[in-house]
Amino acid sequence: MKMYIVILGVILLIAGIGGAAYYGFVPRTRVYGAIGVAIVGIVVAALGAMTKTTTSASATTTGQFTCTKCGAKFGSEAALNQHTKDKHGM
Ligand SMILES: [Zn+2]
Numbered sequence: 063m064k065m066y067i068v069i070l071g072v073i074l075l076i077a078g079i080g081g082a083a084y085y086g087f088v089p090r091t092r093v094y095g096a097i098g099v100a101i102v103g104i105v106v107a108a109l110g111a112m113t114k115t116t117t118s119a120s121a122t123t124t125g126q127f128t129c130t131k132c133g134a135k136f137g138s139e140a141a142l143n144q145h146t147k148d149k150h151g152m
Contacts, residue, residue: 064110071107075100 078100085092126135127142131150136142146152 064113067110067113068107069110071103071105071110074103074106076103078103 078096078098081096081099082093085096126137127139128135129142129145131146134145136145
């Protein structure tokens with residue numbers, strides 16, 4: 063999950079709903095525009111939530127690579143491979 067994309071979507075959603083409520087007192091076309099922004103926000107948030115599998119398939123926890131031998135955590139797969147080679151001789 064890309065949290066910043068989800069947050070961006072939620073902000074758009076809130077802005078759209080807020081805009082729809084605000085423009086509720088003026089011509090209808092602006093309300094539709096604000097609702098459109100809210101729908102875009104929902105789509106962006108959903109896309110952000112669905113990007114989970116594409117970011118790092120081999121990571122067990124959020125953006126982290128854990129050594130299966132000793133449980134040490136690394137920020138990248140290359141660092142983990144280097145550690146595995148150096149510490150465990152694999
Ligand atoms: Zn290790």
